[in-house]
Amino acid sequence: MINPHIKVKDKGYTLVINEAVADPTRVTIALQLFNENVKHDRDKLGLGDENKITIKDDKGNVKKTNENGARRRFELETELDDAAMTRSPGDLWEKQMLSFHFETTGGEEIHSVNPRKWNYMDSLMTSDHKVVGNGKMRWSYTFKYLPEDKPYRFVLDVYSVAEMDGSKISFRPSELTEPQTFKIINDSLELVMASLEKSQANKGTHETVISFYGKMDNEIMHEEWKAYDPTGKQYNVLAVGGPTIEKTLSEHWREGYISMGDLRAKQPYEFRIMKLDQIPEELTLVREVVDKRYKDPNWSVSLK
Numbered sequence: 001m002i003n004p005h006i007k008v009k010d011k012g013y014t015l016v017i018n019e020a021v022a023d024p025t026r027v028t029i030a031l032q033l034f035n036e037n038v039k040h041d042r043d044k045l046g047l048g049d050e051n052k053i054t055i056k057d058d059k060g061n062v063k064k065t066n067e068n069g070a071r072r073r074f075e076l077e078t079e080l081d082d083a084a085m086t087r088s089p090g091d092l093w094e095k096q097m098l099s100f101h102f103e104t105t106g107g108e109e110i111h112s113v114n115p116r117k118w119n120y121m122d123s124l125m126t127s128d129h130k131v132v133g134n135g136k137m138r139w140s141y142t143f144k145y146l147p148e149d150k151p152y153r154f155v156l157d158v159y160s161v162a163e164m165d166g167s168k169i170s171f172r173p174s175e176l177t178e179p180q181t182f183k184i185i186n187d188s189l190e191l192v193m194a195s196l197e198k199s200q201a202n203k204g205t206h207e208t209v210i211s212f213y214g215k216m217d218n219e220i221m222h223e224e225w226k227a228y229d230p231t232g233k234q235y236n237v238l239a240v241g242g243p244t245i246e247k248t249l250s251e252h253w254r255e256g257y258i259s260m261g262d263l264r265a266k267q268p269y270e271f272r273i274m275k276l277d278q279i280p281e282e283l284t285l286v287r288e289v290v291d292k293r294y295k296d297p298n299w300s301v302s303l304k
Contacts, residue, residue, distance in 0.1 A: 012036040071125060072146040076154075080135040080161070087163040092289065094131055095162035095222040098139060101253055102146065103153050105302075110152060111143055116256030117248045155300040157253040158293060162222040165290035173210070173279050185290060186217035189260075192268055194279055201238070201274055208276040210285070211268040214260030215246075219291035226288055227273045229280040237285065241269030254295045 006017040016032040080093055088095075101112040101120075112120040113127070123144035132138045146152070167184035173194030181190045193211040201207075208227075214220075225237035241261050248256035261269040271285065 072143050072148075074141045074143065074146065074154075075139065077132065077136060077138050078159070079133075079137075084161065085135050087292075088161055089164065092162040092164070092222075093135060094137070095291070096129070096137060097160045097219060097221070098156065099158035099160075099253065100154060100156045102303075103155060104147075105151055105153065110147065111145075112253060113141065115157065115253040116245055117251070117253055118245075120253075151302055151304050153300050153302050155253075156297045158295050159297060160219040160291055160293040162289050163292045165287045167287045167290070169285040170282065172282050173208075174281070176210075184287060185292075188215040190214070194283075196277070196279055197272075199274065200240075200272065205275070206277045208273040208279050208283075210271040210273070210283075212261065212271065213263050213268055214258070216243075216258040216260060218293045220258055220260065222289060222291040223287060224289035225271065226286045227271070227276065228284040228286065229276065230282050235276045236274045238272045238274060239269060240272055242267075243269075 002020055004017055004020050006015075008015045012035065014034045016034065017029050018032070020029045078096075078098070080088070085093055097114060099114040099116070101115060102110040104110060109121050111123050113124055124141060125144055126142040127140070129137055129139045165185065169182045169184070169189065169191075171180055171182075171191060176191055176194050179190050179192045181188060183189075190213045191210055192213065195209050195211070196206050197209045199205045199207045220239070220243060223239065225239065227235040227237050229235070239260075244259045244262070245256050246259040261267060273283075
Protein backbone atom coordinates (compact mmCIF):
# COMPACT_ATOMS: atom_id res chain seq x y z
CA MET A 1 0.00 0.00 0.00
CA ILE A 2 1.32 3.45 -0.89
CA ASN A 3 0.24 7.03 -0.27
CA PRO A 4 0.17 8.85 -3.64
CA HIS A 5 -0.46 12.20 -1.90
CA ILE A 6 -3.12 13.28 -4.40
CA LYS A 7 -5.27 16.31 -3.57
CA VAL A 8 -7.29 18.03 -6.31
CA LYS A 9 -9.60 21.03 -5.82
CA ASP A 10 -12.43 21.93 -8.17
CA LYS A 11 -15.61 24.03 -7.74
CA GLY A 12 -15.36 24.12 -3.97
CA TYR A 13 -14.68 20.42 -3.54
CA THR A 14 -11.44 18.66 -2.70
CA LEU A 15 -10.75 15.09 -3.86
CA VAL A 16 -8.12 13.25 -1.78
CA ILE A 17 -6.41 9.92 -2.48
CA ASN A 18 -4.02 8.84 0.25
CA GLU A 19 -4.25 5.05 -0.08
CA ALA A 20 -3.56 2.97 -3.19
CA VAL A 21 -2.82 -0.72 -3.64
CA ALA A 22 -1.87 -2.26 -6.98
CA ASP A 23 -0.83 -5.67 -8.27
CA PRO A 24 -0.85 -7.22 -11.77
CA THR A 25 -4.59 -7.98 -11.56
CA ARG A 26 -6.17 -4.99 -9.80
CA VAL A 27 -5.86 -1.45 -8.51
CA THR A 28 -7.63 -0.36 -5.32
CA ILE A 29 -7.79 3.27 -4.25
CA ALA A 30 -9.43 5.01 -1.30
CA LEU A 31 -11.29 8.19 -2.28
CA GLN A 32 -12.28 11.02 0.04
CA LEU A 33 -14.33 14.02 -1.01
CA PHE A 34 -14.52 17.16 1.13
CA ASN A 35 -16.89 20.07 0.62
CA GLU A 36 -16.01 23.73 1.13
CA ASN A 37 -16.56 23.31 4.90
CA VAL A 38 -13.89 20.57 4.95
CA LYS A 39 -16.46 17.89 5.75
CA HIS A 40 -16.86 14.52 4.02
CA ASP A 41 -19.59 14.52 1.37
CA ARG A 42 -20.15 10.84 0.57
CA ASP A 43 -23.31 11.50 -1.46
CA LYS A 44 -21.24 13.20 -4.15
CA LEU A 45 -19.03 10.12 -4.50
CA GLY A 46 -21.66 8.05 -6.27
CA LEU A 47 -20.01 6.12 -9.09
CA GLY A 48 -21.94 4.87 -12.09
CA ASP A 49 -22.88 5.98 -15.59
CA GLU A 50 -22.45 9.69 -14.84
CA ASN A 51 -19.37 9.46 -12.66
CA LYS A 52 -16.66 7.09 -13.76
CA ILE A 53 -13.06 6.36 -12.88
CA THR A 54 -10.72 5.61 -15.77
CA ILE A 55 -7.43 3.83 -15.21
CA LYS A 56 -4.77 3.76 -17.91
CA ASP A 57 -1.59 1.73 -18.14
CA ASP A 58 1.82 3.19 -19.04
CA LYS A 59 0.91 2.99 -22.74
CA GLY A 60 -2.33 4.93 -22.33
CA ASN A 61 -4.63 1.92 -22.69
CA VAL A 62 -7.84 2.19 -20.66
CA LYS A 63 -8.41 -0.63 -18.16
CA LYS A 64 -11.77 -1.81 -16.86
CA THR A 65 -12.74 -0.71 -13.37
CA ASN A 66 -15.12 -2.06 -10.74
CA GLU A 67 -16.52 0.74 -8.57
CA ASN A 68 -17.73 -0.56 -5.23
CA GLY A 69 -18.36 2.87 -3.50
CA ALA A 70 -16.97 5.93 -0.15
CA ARG A 71 -15.12 1.98 1.68
CA ARG A 72 -13.54 2.47 5.10
CA ARG A 73 -10.43 0.69 6.28
CA PHE A 74 -9.93 -0.11 9.95
CA GLU A 75 -6.64 -1.40 11.31
CA LEU A 76 -5.39 -2.32 14.77
CA GLU A 77 -2.52 -4.19 16.38
CA THR A 78 -2.69 -6.63 19.29
CA GLU A 79 0.05 -8.06 21.45
CA LEU A 80 0.02 -11.05 23.81
CA ASP A 81 1.93 -10.76 27.08
CA ASP A 82 4.54 -13.25 28.27
CA ALA A 83 2.04 -15.36 30.23
CA ALA A 84 -0.22 -15.71 27.18
CA MET A 85 2.73 -16.62 24.96
CA THR A 86 3.69 -19.36 27.41
CA ARG A 87 0.22 -20.88 27.09
CA SER A 88 0.51 -20.79 23.27
CA PRO A 89 4.00 -22.05 22.37
CA GLY A 90 5.35 -22.43 18.84
CA ASP A 91 2.93 -20.99 16.30
CA LEU A 92 -0.20 -21.59 18.39
CA TRP A 93 -0.36 -17.92 19.40
CA GLU A 94 -0.80 -16.96 15.76
CA LYS A 95 -4.16 -18.80 15.65
CA GLN A 96 -6.35 -15.98 16.90
CA MET A 97 -9.75 -14.43 16.23
CA LEU A 98 -11.27 -11.11 17.26
CA SER A 99 -14.93 -10.39 17.91
CA PHE A 100 -15.88 -6.71 18.12
CA HIS A 101 -18.48 -4.15 17.22
CA PHE A 102 -18.82 -0.44 16.55
CA GLU A 103 -21.52 1.57 18.25
CA THR A 104 -22.67 5.18 18.39
CA THR A 105 -22.04 7.26 21.48
CA GLY A 106 -25.62 6.42 22.39
CA GLY A 107 -24.92 2.67 22.31
CA GLU A 108 -26.62 1.92 18.98
CA GLU A 109 -24.97 -0.84 16.94
CA ILE A 110 -23.24 0.20 13.72
CA HIS A 111 -21.44 -2.98 12.62
CA SER A 112 -20.33 -6.24 14.23
CA VAL A 113 -17.58 -8.73 13.39
CA ASN A 114 -17.71 -12.39 14.53
CA PRO A 115 -20.41 -11.93 17.20
CA ARG A 116 -22.41 -14.72 18.80
CA LYS A 117 -25.73 -13.05 18.30
CA TRP A 118 -28.47 -13.09 15.72
CA ASN A 119 -29.61 -10.27 13.45
CA TYR A 120 -26.46 -8.21 13.77
CA MET A 121 -25.45 -5.36 11.48
CA ASP A 122 -22.84 -6.53 8.99
CA SER A 123 -21.02 -4.53 6.33
CA LEU A 124 -17.64 -6.26 6.46
CA MET A 125 -16.12 -6.49 2.99
CA THR A 126 -12.59 -7.79 3.59
CA SER A 127 -10.53 -8.93 6.55
CA ASP A 128 -6.92 -9.96 7.00
CA HIS A 129 -4.32 -10.37 9.72
CA LYS A 130 -0.60 -10.99 9.80
CA VAL A 131 2.26 -11.43 12.24
CA VAL A 132 4.29 -8.25 12.73
CA GLY A 133 6.44 -9.32 15.67
CA ASN A 134 6.74 -11.82 18.50
CA GLY A 135 3.26 -11.94 19.99
CA LYS A 136 2.13 -9.05 17.79
CA MET A 137 -0.60 -9.22 15.18
CA ARG A 138 -1.89 -6.57 12.78
CA TRP A 139 -5.56 -6.80 11.81
CA SER A 140 -7.04 -5.08 8.76
CA TYR A 141 -10.73 -4.77 7.90
CA THR A 142 -12.64 -2.98 5.15
CA PHE A 143 -16.25 -1.93 5.72
CA LYS A 144 -18.85 -0.54 3.36
CA TYR A 145 -19.55 2.21 5.85
CA LEU A 146 -18.27 3.77 9.06
CA PRO A 147 -19.20 7.21 10.42
CA GLU A 148 -17.05 10.05 9.14
CA ASP A 149 -18.50 13.20 10.68
CA LYS A 150 -19.44 12.02 14.16
CA PRO A 151 -17.73 10.08 16.96
CA TYR A 152 -18.34 6.40 17.60
CA ARG A 153 -16.86 3.60 19.70
CA PHE A 154 -14.88 0.45 18.99
CA VAL A 155 -15.76 -2.28 21.51
CA LEU A 156 -13.66 -5.45 21.77
CA ASP A 157 -16.13 -8.14 22.82
CA VAL A 158 -14.15 -11.38 22.65
CA TYR A 159 -10.82 -12.71 21.52
CA SER A 160 -9.75 -16.32 21.09
CA VAL A 161 -6.33 -17.92 20.80
CA ALA A 162 -5.12 -21.50 20.48
CA GLU A 163 -3.58 -22.74 23.76
CA MET A 164 -2.18 -25.96 25.12
CA ASP A 165 -4.89 -27.85 27.02
CA GLY A 166 -4.52 -31.51 28.01
CA SER A 167 -8.12 -32.10 29.16
CA LYS A 168 -8.92 -35.83 29.17
CA ILE A 169 -12.07 -37.86 28.58
CA SER A 170 -11.78 -41.54 29.54
CA PHE A 171 -14.61 -44.05 28.99
CA ARG A 172 -15.53 -47.58 28.00
CA PRO A 173 -17.03 -47.59 24.49
CA SER A 174 -19.15 -50.63 25.34
CA GLU A 175 -20.96 -48.55 27.99
CA LEU A 176 -22.19 -45.94 25.52
CA THR A 177 -25.56 -47.69 25.33
CA GLU A 178 -26.42 -44.72 27.56
CA PRO A 179 -25.06 -41.22 26.78
CA GLN A 180 -22.15 -40.05 28.92
CA THR A 181 -21.50 -36.35 29.52
CA PHE A 182 -18.08 -34.80 30.18
CA LYS A 183 -17.25 -31.16 30.97
CA ILE A 184 -13.90 -29.59 30.11
CA ILE A 185 -13.05 -25.88 30.43
CA ASN A 186 -16.60 -24.51 30.07
CA ASP A 187 -17.35 -26.98 27.27
CA SER A 188 -19.64 -29.99 27.44
CA LEU A 189 -19.47 -33.18 25.36
CA GLU A 190 -22.13 -35.90 25.36
CA LEU A 191 -20.82 -39.18 23.93
CA VAL A 192 -23.63 -41.30 22.51
CA MET A 193 -22.19 -44.17 20.46
CA ALA A 194 -19.03 -46.03 19.40
CA SER A 195 -18.83 -47.83 16.07
CA LEU A 196 -16.33 -49.32 13.64
CA GLU A 197 -16.66 -47.85 10.15
CA LYS A 198 -14.84 -47.69 6.85
CA SER A 199 -12.10 -45.11 6.93
CA GLN A 200 -12.76 -41.84 5.09
CA ALA A 201 -9.04 -41.14 4.81
CA ASN A 202 -7.49 -44.55 4.20
CA LYS A 203 -9.43 -46.66 1.70
CA GLY A 204 -9.73 -50.33 2.45
CA THR A 205 -9.29 -49.85 6.20
CA HIS A 206 -11.57 -49.26 9.18
CA GLU A 207 -11.50 -46.74 12.01
CA THR A 208 -13.22 -46.24 15.35
CA VAL A 209 -15.90 -43.55 15.36
CA ILE A 210 -17.22 -41.87 18.51
CA SER A 211 -20.51 -40.02 17.92
CA PHE A 212 -21.22 -37.08 20.23
CA TYR A 213 -23.01 -33.78 20.76
CA GLY A 214 -21.11 -30.73 21.97
CA LYS A 215 -22.05 -27.50 23.70
CA MET A 216 -18.93 -25.38 23.31
CA ASP A 217 -18.23 -22.07 24.97
CA ASN A 218 -14.76 -22.01 23.41
CA GLU A 219 -14.11 -21.80 19.70
CA ILE A 220 -13.48 -25.04 17.80
CA MET A 221 -11.58 -24.00 14.66
CA HIS A 222 -8.13 -24.68 16.09
CA GLU A 223 -8.88 -27.57 18.45
CA GLU A 224 -6.55 -30.55 18.29
CA TRP A 225 -7.49 -34.00 19.67
CA LYS A 226 -5.60 -37.25 20.16
CA ALA A 227 -6.84 -40.70 21.24
CA TYR A 228 -5.09 -43.33 23.37
CA ASP A 229 -5.91 -47.02 23.73
CA PRO A 230 -5.28 -48.99 26.98
CA THR A 231 -1.64 -49.64 25.99
CA GLY A 232 -0.98 -45.92 25.64
CA LYS A 233 -0.71 -46.00 21.85
CA GLN A 234 -1.59 -42.64 20.31
CA TYR A 235 -3.96 -42.09 17.37
CA ASN A 236 -4.85 -39.02 15.32
CA VAL A 237 -8.42 -37.76 15.65
CA LEU A 238 -10.51 -35.93 13.07
CA ALA A 239 -13.66 -34.09 14.23
CA VAL A 240 -16.36 -34.19 11.53
CA GLY A 241 -19.75 -32.49 11.53
CA GLY A 242 -21.70 -29.26 11.20
CA PRO A 243 -21.47 -26.64 14.00
CA THR A 244 -24.09 -23.94 14.61
CA ILE A 245 -24.45 -20.98 16.97
CA GLU A 246 -27.17 -21.47 19.60
CA LYS A 247 -28.87 -19.57 22.43
CA THR A 248 -27.81 -16.16 21.18
CA LEU A 249 -29.34 -12.86 22.25
CA SER A 250 -30.03 -10.04 19.82
CA GLU A 251 -28.63 -7.49 22.31
CA HIS A 252 -25.52 -9.39 23.39
CA TRP A 253 -22.28 -9.98 21.53
CA ARG A 254 -20.51 -12.26 24.01
CA GLU A 255 -23.03 -14.95 24.93
CA GLY A 256 -24.18 -17.99 23.00
CA TYR A 257 -22.41 -21.27 22.37
CA ILE A 258 -21.38 -23.49 19.50
CA SER A 259 -23.52 -26.58 19.06
CA MET A 260 -21.63 -29.53 17.61
CA GLY A 261 -24.17 -31.82 16.01
CA ASP A 262 -27.95 -31.43 15.81
CA LEU A 263 -29.65 -33.18 18.71
CA ARG A 264 -33.15 -32.42 17.39
CA ALA A 265 -32.39 -34.01 14.03
CA LYS A 266 -30.35 -36.78 15.69
CA GLN A 267 -27.28 -35.92 13.63
CA PRO A 268 -24.27 -36.11 15.95
CA TYR A 269 -20.73 -34.88 15.42
CA GLU A 270 -18.04 -37.54 15.05
CA PHE A 271 -14.58 -38.14 16.38
CA ARG A 272 -13.02 -40.34 13.72
CA ILE A 273 -10.00 -42.08 15.23
CA MET A 274 -7.76 -42.91 12.30
CA LYS A 275 -6.00 -46.30 12.12
CA LEU A 276 -7.74 -47.57 15.26
CA ASP A 277 -9.25 -50.54 13.43
CA GLN A 278 -10.87 -52.21 16.43
CA ILE A 279 -12.90 -50.71 19.26
CA PRO A 280 -10.79 -50.96 22.44
CA GLU A 281 -12.08 -51.89 25.86
CA GLU A 282 -11.20 -48.43 27.13
CA LEU A 283 -10.45 -45.21 25.29
CA THR A 284 -9.05 -41.83 26.30
CA LEU A 285 -9.61 -38.67 24.25
CA VAL A 286 -7.24 -35.78 24.96
CA ARG A 287 -7.82 -32.23 23.77
CA GLU A 288 -4.23 -31.20 23.34
CA VAL A 289 -5.05 -27.74 21.98
CA VAL A 290 -8.08 -25.64 22.95
CA ASP A 291 -9.26 -22.64 20.95
CA LYS A 292 -9.63 -20.63 24.17
CA ARG A 293 -12.26 -17.89 24.15
CA TYR A 294 -11.94 -14.88 26.44
CA LYS A 295 -15.26 -13.09 26.86
CA ASP A 296 -14.39 -10.26 29.19
CA PRO A 297 -11.62 -8.12 27.72
CA ASN A 298 -13.57 -5.06 28.92
CA TRP A 299 -11.87 -2.75 26.46
CA SER A 300 -13.22 -0.03 24.21
CA VAL A 301 -12.05 3.22 22.67
CA SER A 302 -13.73 6.29 21.21
CA LEU A 303 -13.04 7.02 17.54
CA LYS A 304 -13.61 10.11 15.44
